[in-house]
Amino acid sequence: MSVEAHEIIPMPLPDPVGREESIPEAARRKLSSPWASGLVILITILWTVPTFGLLVTSLRPAEQAQNSGWWTIVTDPAMTLSNYSEVLTGGSVIPNGIAPYFFNSFAIAIPAAIFPLVIATMAAYAIAWVPFKGATFIFFTIFALQVIPLQMSLLPLLQMFNKGWSLGPIPIFPDMNKPGTEQSLFVGTYVPLWIAHTMFALPLAIFLMHNFINQLPRELFEAARVDGASHFLIFRKLVLPLSVPAIASIAIFQFLWVWNDLLVALTFAGGTPDVAPITAYLANIKGTYGAQLHLITAGAFIAIIVPLIVFFSLQRFFVRGLLAGSVKG
Amino acid sequence: MGELASGLVKIGTGLAAVAIVLGLLLLIFFIGARAKGRAQGPVAIIVFLGPAVLLLLYGLIVPAFRTTVGSFQNANGKNFVGFANYSWIFTAPGNSTFLINTVLWIVLVPLISTGIGLMLALLLDRMRRESISKSLIFMPMAISFVGAGIIWGLVYEYRDPSQVQVGLLSQVAMWLGIDNPPNWILWQPMNSFLLMIIMIWIQVGFAMVVLSAAIKAIPGDVVEAAELDGAIGWKLFSRVTIPMIRGTLIVVLTTIMIAVLKIFDIVRTMTNGNFGTQVVANEMYAQAFVQFDVGRGSALAVVLFVAVIPLIAYNVTQLRKERTIR
Numbered sequence: 001m002s003v004e005a006h007e008i009i010p011m012p013l014p015d016p017v018g019r020e021e022s023i024p025e026a027a028r029r030k031l032s033s034p035w036a037s038g039l040v041i042l043i044t045i046l047w048t049v050p051t052f053g054l055l056v057t058s059l060r061p062a063e064q065a066q067n068s069g070w071w072t073i074v075t076d077p078a079m080t081l082s083n084y085s086e087v088l089t090g091g092s093v094i095p096n097g098i099a100p101y102f103f104n105s106f107a108i109a110i111p112a113a114i115f116p117l118v119i120a121t122m123a124a125y126a127i128a129w130v131p132f133k134g135a136t137f138i139f140f141t142i143f144a145l146q147v148i149p150l151q152m153s154l155l156p157l158l159q160m161f162n163k164g165w166s167l168g169p170i171p172i173f174p175d176m177n178k179p180g181t182e183q184s185l186f187v188g189t190y191v192p193l194w195i196a197h198t199m200f201a202l203p204l205a206i207f208l209m210h211n212f213i214n215q216l217p218r219e220l221f222e223a224a225r226v227d228g229a230s231h232f233l234i235f236r237k238l239v240l241p242l243s244v245p246a247i248a249s250i251a252i253f254q255f256l257w258v259w260n261d262l263l264v265a266l267t268f269a270g271g272t273p274d275v276a277p278i279t280a281y282l283a284n285i286k287g288t289y290g291a292q293l294h295l296i297t298a299g300a301f302i303a304i305i306v307p308l309i310v311f312f313s314l315q316r317f318f319v320r321g322l323l324a325g326s327v328k329g
Numbered sequence: 330m331g332e333l334a335s336g337l338v339k340i341g342t343g344l345a346a347v348a349i350v351l352g353l354l355l356l357i358f359f360i361g362a363r364a365k366g367r368a369q370g371p372v373a374i375i376v377f378l379g380p381a382v383l384l385l386l387y388g389l390i391v392p393a394f395r396t397t398v399g400s401f402q403n404a405n406g407k408n409f410v411g412f413a414n415y416s417w418i419f420t421a422p423g424n425s426t427f428l429i430n431t432v433l434w435i436v437l438v439p440l441i442s443t444g445i446g447l448m449l450a451l452l453l454d455r456m457r458r459e460s461i462s463k464s465l466i467f468m469p470m471a472i473s474f475v476g477a478g479i480i481w482g483l484v485y486e487y488r489d490p491s492q493v494q495v496g497l498l499s500q501v502a503m504w505l506g507i508d509n510p511p512n513w514i515l516w517q518p519m520n521s522f523l524l525m526i527i528m529i530w531i532q533v534g535f536a537m538v539v540l541s542a543a544i545k546a547i548p549g550d551v552v553e554a555a556e557l558d559g560a561i562g563w564k565l566f567s568r569v570t571i572p573m574i575r576g577t578l579i580v581v582l583t584t585i586m587i588a589v590l591k592i593f594d595i596v597r598t599m600t601n602g603n604f605g606t607q608v609v610a611n612e613m614y615a616q617a618f619v620q621f622d623v624g625r626g627s628a629l630a631v632v633l634f635v636a637v638i639p640l641i642a643y644n645v646t647q648l649r650k651e652r653t654i655r
Contacts, residue, residue: 036452043449044462047469047530053497054480068493069500070483089332103336107343114347118354119380126377130370138378145385147641148393149591151610151630155399155617156392165391173387194346199388202381231373232362260473262594267618279475283598286479293483293495300479304472311471315464318471319538 051304058083058297065294083298093292094285098299100273101281105259105306108190108269108277112197113255117247119198120205121213125239127206128214129221130231139210145203153200154267161192161268190275192268197258205250212246213239249317256307256318278303393634399627406623414628427607430521434528434592434608439585442529443578446536451566453537454544463541467534474531478598481527487512517605524606527595532588536581543577544570583644590636609633 056070059079068076090097126132127139159165162184164175176185186192216239224234258264262279269276271284282303286296311318357376364372403410418424453463469477486496490509494500502510514520547570555569571578593610600606602615609629617626 033455036455040449040452040456040462043445044465047466047533049497050480050484050530051468051472053483057483067495069495069497071497071500097332099332099336100339103339107339110340110343111346111350115350118351119384122354122377123381126374130373130377132370132374138382142381142385145389147634147638148389149630149633149637151591151613152396152634153389153392154630155623155626156395157388160387160392172391190342190346195384196388199384202385203389206381230362230364230369231377232358235377236358256471260476262473262475262597263614266614279473279594282475282479283594286475286482286598287601290482293486296479297483300476304476307471307473308468311468312464 054297055301057293058301060294062292062294065297066291083294084302087295087298087302094289094295096273098278098281098302101276101278102302104190104269104273104275105277105279105303108193108197108265108275109255109258111190111194112201112258113251115194115198116201116205116254117209117251120202120209120250121240121243121247122235123202123206124209124213125231125235127210129234129239142203142206146207150200150264153196154263157192157196157199158267161186188272188274193264193275196264196268197254197261200264201254201257205254208250209243209246212243216242252310252314252317256310259307396627396630399623400631402624402627404620404622404624410624414624415632417625418628418632424612426605427602427609427612430605430607431590431609433521434525434589435586437522438525438528438532438589439582441525442532442585443536443540443581445529445533446581447540447578449533449537450541450544451570453541463537467538469531470534472531474527474592474594475598477527477531478595481523481530482514482599485513485523487514514600515604520600520604521606524595524599527599528589528592532585536585539581540574540577543574547573580644583640587637587640590633590640 053070056073057065059081060070060073060083061078061080062083064072064076064078065083073079086092086097087094088097088099088102123142127135156165160173164171165173177183178185220238221234224238229237259277260279261277262283265277265280266283269280271280273281282296282299285292285299289295361372361376399406400414401409401411403413419428449466456462472480483495484497487499487510488494488496490499490503494503496513498513499510511519513523516523551569551573552565555565560568591610592608593614596602596606596608596611597614602608602611609632613626613629613633616622616629620626
């Protein structure tokens with residue numbers, strides 16, 4: 001089976017947790033060996049230990065966390081939640097807590113996961129089912145836009161939000177300064193982050209949604225059109241409900257992508273507690289308070305717990321979205 | 330509790346923005362639905378496609394054009410300087426560090442990640458109870474690069490050998506009889522490889538899951554027929570399994586390569602590009618947003634863009650080919 005994006009949404013992949021019978025049972029038994037199992041268990045441990053070490057360190061008192069290895073918890077089992085309360089609200093060491101950034105991450109990621117999916121589903125419907133000249137051209141152009149790394153867009157977009165754009169004398173994006181100041185209206189708001197994440201997500205989201213919507217049965221649309229339903233009605237009553245599984249998969253992946261993003265956040269949010277997400281805060285305290293292992297680890301665990309909950313509870317969706325979205329950039 | 334209240338306000342802001350945008354769209358839908366007869370098609374196209382086209386135009390097409398122009402301009406974008414920024418990238422003393430590192434990253438990380446991922450996929454295919462292992466190895470994929478940087482920063486934590494060790498790697502080295510483990514993050518040129526391990530840690534799960542799906546999709550009768558012909562073990566692997574999943578293997582390799590090419594967060598979090606660990610994507614960020622040299626930053630972005638094109642083009646043709654074969 002290929003990982004071709006076309007197939008990922010419509011065709012559910014084998015559940016990563018369950019298994020499909022492909023090699024006959026007898027053959028598998030013959031091939032399985034304690035040696036292979038041992039190797040897998042060894043790699044599993046190797047892969048899990050670093051994260052486990054982070055969790056243990058975040059639960060140890062400052063003294064133990066900074067002056068002994070986390071594995072010594074076996075002989076010195078002191079544990080505390082005080083690191084979490086200090087890093088959440090701020091304390092004597094790190095004055096500003098992580099809590100505002102944690103909420104910023106939600107405030108950024110929820111709209112930034114929904115906007116591109118809604119807009120992409122609309123565009124995909126138009127390309128697939130509203131007949132017009134140039135539909136194929138638009139589809140392939142959008143597909144080709146995936147090659148543009150977001151690094152190409154950062155500087156011009158930042159300039160657009162801060163100073164506007166004009167083509168010679170013709171303004172193509174107005175200079176939206178606060179009245180009487182040099183400062184853009186967008187500074188200190190989530191708006192540039194929502195817009196930037198939506199823009200960067202669109203090529204892939206449109207491509208994947210098109211592949212899904214394109215495969216819906218033609219009779220469905222023809223019957224609706226014959227009954228006199230407008231495109232808008234068809235979209236709301238037919239396309240949206242039928243697309244929910246595809247939208248969910250891509251939206252979950254997009255949510256995690258935005259939650260984990262640092263580059264877009266640093267560019268468009270700066271580091272202020274008003275809008276910067278948790279990744280920006282973590283990168284910042286890693287540089288400034290790197291020696292405060294008990295607090296850094298607690299902060300990092302707060303940041304990764306949300307993706308981990310999403311990952312373990314929605315693994316099936318996550319895998320589909322990931323396979324589809326892994327070429328995103 | 331003030332924190333919680335202001336936090337809820339923030340989430341409320343996000344939800345309100347969603348409600349406003351969806352409400353606006355619904356309103357436009359109702360207006361659009363009033364179009365009658367021949368106007369229906371064009372109105373629908375404008376309403377459905379308009380937002381996406383505008384966002385792509387402003388978000389990708391115009392910026393890509395502007396960045397390309399900017400790459401031929403000086404630091405503040407006032408004068409044209411020809412290819413000066415590009416010749417700076419490839420000839421300035423000191424820049425060979427990030428160029429060589431980037432090449433090492435895009436060669437080693439995809440190969441090693443895919444290699445380990447393939448091995449795991451093969452081993453797991455023979456095991457009955459694979460679920461827990463698979464989930465745990467796949468888990469790093471959900472963790473941000475910054476989070477991964479902190480997780481591995483703890484592993485690489487350095488303490489003087491005379492003191493109690495805090496970092497796992499130093500402790501393991503001492504248990505193995507290396508009495509004087511180096512300060513890992515400062516240990517050139519090995520520190521670049523230690524940063525690559527973080528990326529490998531993240532990408533192995535991706536390779537494993539995708540390749541595992543490909544291996545499971547090999548028809549059972551193909552395997553049985555090969556076994557009847559005496560193909561077992563290495564022969565089965567090299568003559569049957571690998572050719573059957575070749576396309577997927579290449580997609581996994583190139584996909585990781587594209588991700589690695591743009592790697593920024595890990596290097597920035599771990600070393601900020603110091604100690605000989607710089608890579609192109611982080612240099613681009615540093616030039617554009619720390620040095621405020623728009624010309625060099627843009628030129629580095631264009632280099633990334635040009636480097637990504639053949640990978641994606643190859644990926645697409647490979648997928649096309651595979652599609653027509655089936």
